[in-house]
Amino acid sequence: MHSAQESASRPPARKSFRATQFEAREGAILDVTNQLLAVRGYELMSMDDIAAEVGIAKGSLYKHFASKDALAVAVMLRLLRRTSEALDALPDALPAVAQLRALLEWVLRERLAGGVPHLPSTSAAVREALTRSRDYVDLLIAVSERIGTLIHRAQADGAIDSHYREEFLLYHFYARSCDPTLDFLRESGALSEEDIVEQMTSATFEGLAP
Amino acid sequence: MHSAQESASRPPARKSFRATQFEAREGAILDVTNQLLAVRGYELMSMDDIAAEVGIAKGSLYKHFASKDALAVAVMLRLLRRTSEALDALPDALPAVAQLRALLEWVLRERLAGGVPHLPSTSAAVREALTRSRDYVDLLIAVSERIGTLIHRAQADGAIDSHYREEFLLYHFYARSCDPTLDFLRESGALSEEDIVEQMTSATFEGLAP
DNA sequence: GTCTATAGTCTGATAGAC
DNA sequence: GTCTATCAGACTATAGAC
Numbered sequence: 001m002h003s004a005q006e007s008a009s010r011p012p013a014r015k016s017f018r019a020t021q022f023e024a025r026e027g028a029i030l031d032v033t034n035q036l037l038a039v040r041g042y043e044l045m046s047m048d049d050i051a052a053e054v055g056i057a058k059g060s061l062y063k064h065f066a067s068k069d070a071l072a073v074a075v076m077l078r079l080l081r082r083t084s085e086a087l088d089a090l091p092d093a094l095p096a097v098a099q100l101r102a103l104l105e106w107v108l109r110e111r112l113a114g115g116v117p118h119l120p121s122t123s124a125a126v127r128e129a130l131t132r133s134r135d136y137v138d139l140l141i142a143v144s145e146r147i148g149t150l151i152h153r154a155q156a157d158g159a160i161d162s163h164y165r166e167e168f169l170l171y172h173f174y175a176r177s178c179d180p181t182l183d184f185l186r187e188s189g190a191l192s193e194e195d196i197v198e199q200m201t202s203a204t205f206e207g208l209a210p
Numbered sequence: 211m212h213s214a215q216e217s218a219s220r221p222p223a224r225k226s227f228r229a230t231q232f233e234a235r236e237g238a239i240l241d242v243t244n245q246l247l248a249v250r251g252y253e254l255m256s257m258d259d260i261a262a263e264v265g266i267a268k269g270s271l272y273k274h275f276a277s278k279d280a281l282a283v284a285v286m287l288r289l290l291r292r293t294s295e296a297l298d299a300l301p302d303a304l305p306a307v308a309q310l311r312a313l314l315e316w317v318l319r320e321r322l323a324g325g326v327p328h329l330p331s332t333s334a335a336v337r338e339a340l341t342r343s344r345d346y347v348d349l350l351i352a353v354s355e356r357i358g359t360l361i362h363r364a365q366a367d368g369a370i371d372s373h374y375r376e377e378f379l380l381y382h383f384y385a386r387s388c389d390p391t392l393d394f395l396r397e398s399g400a401l402s403e404e405d406i407v408e409q410m411t412s413a414t415f416e417g418l419a420p
Numbered sequence: 421g422t423c424t425a426t427a428g429t430c431t432g433a434t435a436g437a438c
Numbered sequence: 439g440t441c442t443a444t445c446a447g448a449c450t451a452t453a454g455a456c
Binding site for chain 2: 442443444445446447
């Protein structure tokens with residue numbers, strides 16, 4: 001389907017007004033879907049809801065995305081692209097473990113700002129659609145390799161205990177970025193957003209023991 | 211097949227054969243629902259599937275449970291009851307932190323044996339049904355209080371860092387018991403079940419740092 | 421608007437507990 | 439032999455993808 005990516009920069013008005021509108025609408029659709037996906041989950045999010053929330057006709061939705069699956073994949077792909085960019089932006093000078101910590105903090109802040117967690121929280125349908133998306137799988141592999149490298153370096157540095165298996169650490173790291181503790185704490189209102197991020201990253205890297 | 215509740219001992223045949231059959235069937239329904247819930251999630255699990263898998267007519271399903279909601283709640287309630295019993299079975303002599311660790315290990319092993327995670331993984335519908343269930347909410351509060359007490363004691367003992375807020379620790383503990391890392395690792399096959407439990411609990415209590 | 425999926429209901433037939 | 443629970447499955451109603 002049509003590009004979901006960089007609606008960003010606008011060089012000397014190369015695009016028609018129509019095309020700009022089209023892209024802006026696509027961005028709005030992705031934003032709304034992201035929000036609904038985060039709040040209600042895939043199965044309980046209807047295409048009618050999305051159209052209504054964006055303020056467009058349902059038919060227009062299908063001009064942008066061929067199916068509900070494709071729309072969900074586009075949202076998850078956008079998130080993964082942003083994550084990959086955040087990974088690019090990490091200062092190389094930082095020790096590997098500090099880079100991992102910074103990445104986790106970035107992801108948690110994204111979620112606090114209303115983003116979906118990386119994993120299709122629960123939906124078998126979305127998971128399946130993602131694994132069928134070439135773009136998604138390729139980028140996921142690339143990102144995983146880079147995180148794997150950081151993990152490896154952190155272990156070599158002695159900053160992560162080497163009794164942990166690499167497979168475990170990678171999955172653990174993904175799971176931390178999707179941890180529902182964040183949602184519970186946000187809903188309970190007991191901690192500030194800063195405290196949520198601090199306690200969650202601290203528990204991940206230092207554990208609960210003093 | 212493991213009996214759900216106590217189909218076990220048969221004192222002087224107090225129950226009619228019919229009643230016994232009825233209870234056995236109810237256990238089978240709960241087992242099947244538990245499994246489908248774990249594998250496909252609430253929205254993608256249909257009542258027809260359940261009936262077919264149990265090997266009974268759909269109408270009979272409704273003799274046992276008034277609705278799909280009620281069935282899901284029954285499964286989650288049974289799990290919570292078992293968890294409460296596991297909590298009862300913890301040796302009082304053990305330090306609080308060791309009891310928490312043992313409970314987490316118990317929950318993870320239950321999941322490895324095919325159980326649903328405690329949180330209605332993703333479904334807003336199930337979560338809502340649970341909060342409407344008096345039995346569930348009451349037991350959840352009771353269990354949470356007991357876990358809260360253990361956490362408090364562990365902090366007093368100096369076994370859990372006291373800079374962590376109690377709200378955080380309780381939610382964190384629940385989230386660990388539902389952690390998707392377990393599913394990833396089981397699917398990948400890279401670690402044995404024992405190793406999965408060990409690495410996950412170790413990461414929770416000692417963290418990643420050596 | 422069309423079409424499929426599925427929750428939930430109802431019925432007549434039948435097996436098997438009592 | 440009676441009676442009742444269960445069966446198969448048709449059926450209704452509704453939601454939601456497209």
